[in-house]
Amino acid sequence: MTTTPQAVRRASPRTRRPATPAATDPAAGLLPQTEPVRLLDPDGTPLPARDDYPEPPIEALREMYRRMVVGRRFDTQATALTKQGRLAVYPSSRGQEACQVGAVLALRDDDWVFPTYRESMALVSRGIDPVEVLTLLRGDWHCGYDPAARRTAPQCTPLATQCVHAAGLAYGESYQGRDTVALAFIGDGATSEGDFHEGVNFAAVFKAPVVYFVQNNKYAISVPLSRQTAAPSLAYKGVGYGVPSEQVDGNDPVAVLAVLTRAVAHARAGHGPYLVEAHTYRMEPHTNADDATRYRDADEVEAWRDRDPVARLETYLRARGALDDAAVAEIAGQAEAYAADLRERMNAQPTVDPMSLFDHVYAEPTPQLVEQREQVRAELAAAAEGDA
Amino acid sequence: MATMTMAKALNAALADALLEDDRVLVFGEDVGQLGGVFRITDGLQARFGDKRCFDTPLAEAGIVGFAVGLAMSGLRPVVEMQFDAFAYPAFEQIASHVAKLRNRTRGKLSVPMVIRVPYAGGIGGVEHHCDSSEAYYAHTPGLKVVTPATVSDAYSLLREAIDDPDPVVFLEPKKLYFASGEAQLPARTEPFGRAVVRRAGTDATLVAYGPAVPVALEAAEAAREEGWDLEVVDVRTLVPFDDGTIADSVRRTGRCVVISEAQGFAGVGAEIAARVQERCFHALHAPVLRVSGLDIPYPAPMLEHTHLPSVDRILDTVARLQWDDQPDPRWLTQGSAA
Numbered sequence A: 001m002t003t004t005p006q007a008v009r010r011a012s013p014r015t016r017r018p019a020t021p022a023a024t025d026p027a028a029g030l031l032p033q034t035e036p037v038r039l040l041d042p043d044g045t046p047l048p049a050r051d052d053y054p055e056p057p058i059e060a061l062r063e064m065y066r067r068m069v070v071g072r073r074f075d076t077q078a079t080a081l082t083k084q085g086r087l088a089v090y091p092s093s094r095g096q097e098a099c100q101v102g103a104v105l106a107l108r109d110d111d112w113v114f115p116t117y118r119e120s121m122a123l124v125s126r127g128i129d130p131v132e133v134l135t136l137l138r139g140d141w142h143c144g145y146d147p148a149a150r151r152t153a154p155q156c157t158p159l160a161t162q163c164v165h166a167a168g169l170a171y172g173e174s175y176q177g178r179d180t181v182a183l184a185f186i187g188d189g190a191t192s193e194g195d196f197h198e199g200v201n202f203a204a205v206f207k208a209p210v211v212y213f214v215q216n217n218k219y220a221i222s223v224p225l226s227r228q229t230a231a232p233s234l235a236y237k238g239v240g241y242g243v244p245s246e247q248v249d250g251n252d253p254v255a256v257l258a259v260l261t262r263a264v265a266h267a268r269a270g271h272g273p274y275l276v277e278a279h280t281y282r283m284e285p286h287t288n289a290d291d292a293t294r295y296r297d298a299d300e301v302e303a304w305r306d307r308d309p310v311a312r313l314e315t316y317l318r319a320r321g322a323l324d325d326a327a328v329a330e331i332a333g334q335a336e337a338y339a340a341d342l343r344e345r346m347n348a349q350p351t352v353d354p355m356s357l358f359d360h361v362y363a364e365p366t367p368q369l370v371e372q373r374e375q376v377r378a379e380l381a382a383a384a385e386g387d388a
Numbered sequence B: 001m002a003t004m005t006m007a008k009a010l011n012a013a014l015a016d017a018l019l020e021d022d023r024v025l026v027f028g029e030d031v032g033q034l035g036g037v038f039r040i041t042d043g044l045q046a047r048f049g050d051k052r053c054f055d056t057p058l059a060e061a062g063i064v065g066f067a068v069g070l071a072m073s074g075l076r077p078v079v080e081m082q083f084d085a086f087a088y089p090a091f092e093q094i095a096s097h098v099a100k101l102r103n104r105t106r107g108k109l110s111v112p113m114v115i116r117v118p119y120a121g122g123i124g125g126v127e128h129h130c131d132s133s134e135a136y137y138a139h140t141p142g143l144k145v146v147t148p149a150t151v152s153d154a155y156s157l158l159r160e161a162i163d164d165p166d167p168v169v170f171l172e173p174k175k176l177y178f179a180s181g182e183a184q185l186p187a188r189t190e191p192f193g194r195a196v197v198r199r200a201g202t203d204a205t206l207v208a209y210g211p212a213v214p215v216a217l218e219a220a221e222a223a224r225e226e227g228w229d230l231e232v233v234d235v236r237t238l239v240p241f242d243d244g245t246i247a248d249s250v251r252r253t254g255r256c257v258v259i260s261e262a263q264g265f266a267g268v269g270a271e272i273a274a275r276v277q278e279r280c281f282h283a284l285h286a287p288v289l290r291v292s293g294l295d296i297p298y299p300a301p302m303l304e305h306t307h308l309p310s311v312d313r314i315l316d317t318v319a320r321l322q323w324d325d326q327p328d329p330r331w332l333t334q335g336s337a338a
């Protein structure tokens, strides 16, 4: 029998994770459900409640909505800043708001996040100053925030390399008796990189409390998912490492938060890592410099517009009576104020100091760096004299 | 003073570091029960337990990336790469994260760790087991790169590497592992950034590091018969580099040969030669020459002796140091575009 996706799907017919894996099939407790977990219909209508993924508290969902609205506004503002030449480049996560915010809300403030370049929205959702988040893209330094204080690693560009750091950090924390969880973001394309596999495997072998959160937005720049994997879906990659996995509708905010909450609890309880794949879609090009029309057609993008996560949550919260016109307007106002503040602060020209180039290569500069620093100092002094 | 091998001194350094600093963790491939394929971690797991010294999955990027995360959590990882060429899978982690994290975060995060690499040849090893990979690391700002040539240095430099606030690539010359020397542990020798004159001489300076140091010393001994009194400088730490000690020596002797086991092109030996001639031009009676491995993939065991810098090749090179102030015949026939 060939293992076509269909065949694998048929081999795993259950829709609920049993409390203990079936004795006959050691993989059964590890496999994701055959269909992505969904608690809201795309139009915001709630689906029947389920006991494997209880709905998060309504207050949490309201806060999620607020952060998604602010996050989206931040994202739009960052794209605008790029057009004005304030940022060198910006990878938008528009369309992925449920994932960006859900991951942050599922964690405690003292948990660690290992983000990629795609996660600017998640970072501002974590409360990191947006100017510090955009330092990298503005170009006045690499990482603009304090990773140790914010418990957030620098945004990672070498694909998948952060997956191993998360394993080490999480193991190191538990080794020292702390119950920190690490959440590593990763894209669909990057799951083909070796470091994804090494990271998940290390985390599993060392029982490190890590949640690997794959945002499957269907493309790696231009390359579609079908070129990355022949697996039924990316959540099926966990079973080979002994890691329980789940897939979720990444545009269903309620389901994303429910699934990630469970994954984080699993890791924190000392059961080791967990892999979550969220099916979502990036509405914008890969970055502002990309031309997405070369590899995907407008119909496809339009179809995803109908599954907008922000509208979906808004509809649901309104139906639940947790949101009304006044609240929506108030939150929109917060988002506008946030964007205005960002715009204004990004308009100020950052000061950069060439002498700082030598400061953080080593704890103490080597004699060779001291020599080069003196050379640059002399060059700058001569240039300043020339200007005078 | 006691006689011991470099392997024993390295083992003692790891044991003492584990004993004195709870944050130190030693891990890699086969380093646990087996004690490493070169037995450098012998007995550490039995003595300190399998939480302090442990085997990992076979994945070098994983090992180094895991160490990054552990260092971020406040621990002090000391990892072993099984052989030089098998550290290459970890290169992305080393070049993009280990070396850069302090810089990328303006010093808010640092990842002090030691990456131990048994390196270089001279042991009759088959392919992929004998690479001299120091240039890759020395070319990567943010890393310190250290290579001991004596038993005392092996102990002292490894202890210093583990205590250092920056990541250190610690290159252990395989062919010296089981060479014995005199040492009094816990030895403390010159700190990082200091080269050491291993043999004083007046006629020319041989600059060498790691596995090339004993060869240079042997050549200096043999040179006495030819009437040359050669000084030998052991670089010890490639990064940070000690320009001063080397330049002082060359200014005294007026002649310099740089010896490295690695292939020569674009290598550390080339860097040293360039630095010496920049600093010592007016003291030099001859161009700075180099003796290195050939610019070939590391050869099969039965051919490695032709590849490696030898006493004869060093003496032939010393002979070309303009003793009679005549053009070097080699450059009359080679290296011209015509």
Ligand SMILES: Cc1ncc(C[n+]2csc(CCOP(=O)(O)OP(=O)(O)O)c2C)c(N)n1
Binding pocket: A118, A157, A158, A159, A186, A187, A188, A189, A190, A191, A217, A219, A220, A221, A282, A286
């Ligand atoms: C090791 C490595 N190779 C290539 C790149 C260039 N690159 C940047 S983003 C990207 C696509 C990644 O796609 P995916 O993992 O799906 O994440 P997404 O951008 O869709 O969020 C590529 C190829 C890189 N950053 N790192």
Ligand SMILES: [Mg+2]
Binding pocket: A187, A188, A189, A215, A216, A217, A218, A219, A220, A221
């Ligand atoms: Mg993608």
